[in-house]
Amino acid sequence: MLTTLAVLQVLTIVIGVYAMTTEFSLSALTSGSSPTKPTASPAEGSPPVPVVTSGPVLAQLSVKSGDGPLPTKGTLTRQLTSALGDKALGSRVGAVVIDTVTGEQLFATNPDMSVTPASTTKIVTCAAALTSLGPDTRLSTRAVQGDKPGTVVLVGGGDPLLAGPSARQSDYPKQASLATLASRTAAKLKAQGVRKITLSYDSSLFTGTPKAPGWKPNYIVPDGEVAPVYALTMDEGRQDPRFRAPRVPNPPQYAAAAFAKLLTKQGITVGRSVRAAEAQAGAPELGRVDSAPLYALVEHTLTRSDNDMAEALMRHVAIKEGQPASFDGGAKAVLAVLQRLGVAQNVALSDGSGLSIRNRISPNALAKTLAMSGSANHPALHAIASGMPIAGFSGTLGNGRRFTERDAKDQVGLVRAKTGTLNNVNTLAGMATTKDGRLVTFAFMADQVPSTAEPVLDRLAAIVSRS
Numbered sequence: 001m002l003t004t005l006a007v008l009q010v011l012t013i014v015i016g017v018y019a020m021t022t023e024f025s026l027s028a029l030t031s032g033s034s035p036t037k038p039t040a041s042p043a044e045g046s047p048p049v050p051v052v053t054s055g056p057v058l059a060q061l062s063v064k065s066g067d068g069p070l071p072t073k074g075t076l077t078r079q080l081t082s083a084l085g086d087k088a089l090g091s092r093v094g095a096v097v098i099d100t101v102t103g104e105q106l107f108a109t110n111p112d113m114s115v116t117p118a119s120t121t122k123i124v125t126c127a128a129a130l131t132s133l134g135p136d137t138r139l140s141t142r143a144v145q146g147d148k149p150g151t152v153v154l155v156g157g158g159d160p161l162l163a164g165p166s167a168r169q170s171d172y173p174k175q176a177s178l179a180t181l182a183s184r185t186a187a188k189l190k191a192q193g194v195r196k197i198t199l200s201y202d203s204s205l206f207t208g209t210p211k212a213p214g215w216k217p218n219y220i221v222p223d224g225e226v227a228p229v230y231a232l233t234m235d236e237g238r239q240d241p242r243f244r245a246p247r248v249p250n251p252p253q254y255a256a257a258a259f260a261k262l263l264t265k266q267g268i269t270v271g272r273s274v275r276a277a278e279a280q281a282g283a284p285e286l287g288r289v290d291s292a293p294l295y296a297l298v299e300h301t302l303t304r305s306d307n308d309m310a311e312a313l314m315r316h317v318a319i320k321e322g323q324p325a326s327f328d329g330g331a332k333a334v335l336a337v338l339q340r341l342g343v344a345q346n347v348a349l350s351d352g353s354g355l356s357i358r359n360r361i362s363p364n365a366l367a368k369t370l371a372m373s374g375s376a377n378h379p380a381l382h383a384i385a386s387g388m389p390i391a392g393f394s395g396t397l398g399n400g401r402r403f404t405e406r407d408a409k410d411q412v413g414l415v416r417a418k419t420g421t422l423n424n425v426n427t428l429a430g431m432a433t434t435k436d437g438r439l440v441t442f443a444f445m446a447d448q449v450p451s452t453a454e455p456v457l458d459r460l461a462a463i464v465s466r467s
Contacts, residue, residue: 068437070099071467073106079463080107086456090424090448094363097442097464100371100431106440111367114346114360116447118420119396120427121354122310123384124347124361126298127369128337129313130380132320135295139316141176141232143185143259144283150194152185152286153279154201154259156232156252158316158325159291160308161300164234164258167241173292173300178234178255179262184287186266196269200277201256205231206315208326214356220247226307226355227251229315231325234258236308252276295383302387302418303395307353314352327351341378343368354420363443366429370441374431388416388430391461401454408458411465417442424449428457432465440464 076097084093096111098104105111139159146153163175189197210228211220219225224245227237233251235241248254253274260270291297294313301309314330321336323329331349338344346362373384389395391403392412396419403412417430429443444460446453 068434070438071106071434071436071440076107076463076467079467080460081109083456083460083463084109086453086459088450088453088456089426089446090450090453092448093444093446095442095444095460096363096367097440098364098367098371100374100439100441103368103371105364108364111364112346112362114348114362115427115445116357116422116425117354117359117361117366117445118422118425118427119305119307119354120366120418120420120429120443120445121349121352121359121361122301122305123366123369123418123429124338124343124349125310125314125317125334125352126301126384126387127341127343127373127381128317128334129294130298130383131341132317132333132337133294135293135298135380135383137294137316139176139291139297139312140288141178141181142288143181143286144279145286146198146200146277146283147280148198150196151198151200152189153277153283154199154232154256155279156201156203156205156230156255158205158231158312160227160233160236160312161291161297162234162255162289164241164255165262167235173296176289176291178259178289181287181289182259182262182266184289186263186268188286189268195267196271197263198271199256199260199263199274201232201252201259201274202277202279203230203232203252204278205319206325208324208328212311212327212351212356214350214358216355216357219355221249222246226311226353229308229311229327231315232256233308236306298383299387302384303389305396305419307355310353311351338365338369341369341372343372355422357422357425361445363429363445366443366445367441370429370431370443374439374441385416385431388418391415391417391458403458403462405455405458408455408462411462414465415461417461419454420445421454426453426457428454428461430461432461434465434467 094110094113094115097107099106140157141159141162142155144153161175163177165179224247227247230251232255234255237247237251239246239248256274260274263270315325318325318329318333321333323333335344343365347365348360350356350358372378373381389397391397403409415432417428420427425447426449427445431441433439442464444457
């Protein structure tokens with residue numbers, strides 16, 4: 001029987017061939033449907049997918065496992081050292097390549113240096129969420145009976161992908177629908193003989209400030225990189241779900257107002273005043289909708305570099321680990337889980353998405369976490385491997401400007417990695433199968449980049465893949 005690593009490699013091959021005609025993601029094969037067009041983190045755009053040839057992909061069809069012979073260390077070291085000397089990387093660079101079979105470092109330059117990780121932060125956030133919560137956990141949005149007859153409370157469950165009335169449902173992951181919740185709630189109310197209500201909303205599951213330390217003011221308005229973090233949010237706080245910006249200043253109130261209109265369409269009269277109010281413990285449930293399972297949310301978070309979902313996942317880890325569901329509590333909780341996994345050294349967090357310039361993660365921590373995601377010893381983490389963008393085809397590696405240079409484009413379809421981009425920060429952490437069939441993970445990180453180092457990072461990953 002093929003190992004999990006072998007399955008992932010075969011899937012990469014199939015995807016590489018198929019993607020010559022269509023944009024495709026590994027999560028589509030592992031979950032039965034295809035994700036939507038990627039959303040970028042800062043400076044990570046999404047132009048059309050490039051057309052590529054199939055030669056390099058077909059060349060890997062003989063790979064049957066991840067334990068082929070190790071690449072020649074001398075050659076790998078010489079090539080990576082030369083590429084790391086590129087001035088585009090700036091003066092602070094950390095790099096590591098790890099053999100997933102033995103855990104041995106095949107190459108290292110400042111592997112334990114704490115570097116600003118940007119969106120590669122999502123790797124450790126997702127690892128903590130899968131470990132703490134379990135891959136089958138779902139996030140629920142509910143409507144419950146209020147403390148008086150004829151009152152209803154909309155209770156946020158920390159699912160930012162909750163689809164509003166004008167949202168176009170994504171193929172993957174399947175989103176919970178506010179319209180469905182309104183339909184179920186209205187049916188229950190009518191069965192009770194209730195046709196007129198007063199509506200309130202409860203967003204108390206998450207606590208603390210809705211904006212993280214280290215976020216630039218323009219991230220929410222006007223850039224729309226992320227919404228204020230609340231437990232009740234629809235369409236990730238977007239005013240129009242078709243566009244990244246603008247984000248609404250009060251997502252709970254916005255969602256509750258939409259819910260009121262949906263109830264009205266279902267024949268329920270809703271009072272004009274819709275205010276915040278906490279639901280009573282054990283209040284009878286009138287309706288609920290559930291998100292996709294956590295493994296699908298993780299794949300989505302990594303493939304699309306979804307900042308909003310990453311922040312929600314961090315807070316859910318906080319709740320599970322007994323910490324306040326805030327940025328500070330979330331950071332402590334994620335670090336506690338990483339400690340149990342043995343990858344917390346040289347990791348400091350202020351948020352879960354990587355937008356904060358205060359985050360620090362070492363290349364070693366990222367590469368080790370990725371190695372666990374393909375290990376039979378950590379089956380809960382497999383969604384990290386399957387959620388990695390694929391070079392030239394999906395997510396932030398399928399944006400038409402990655403792996404297009406001559407020294408990297410021959411590895412299109414063969415590298416799976418998470419990107420990270422902030423001002424003066426470029427990072428890339430992922431996995432690849434070498435030419436002889438050895439599965440390795442890598443992390444290349446630079447946080448004093450003069451302009452952009454993306455082509456250099458692509459070149460480094462390509463060197464590893466063809467070694």
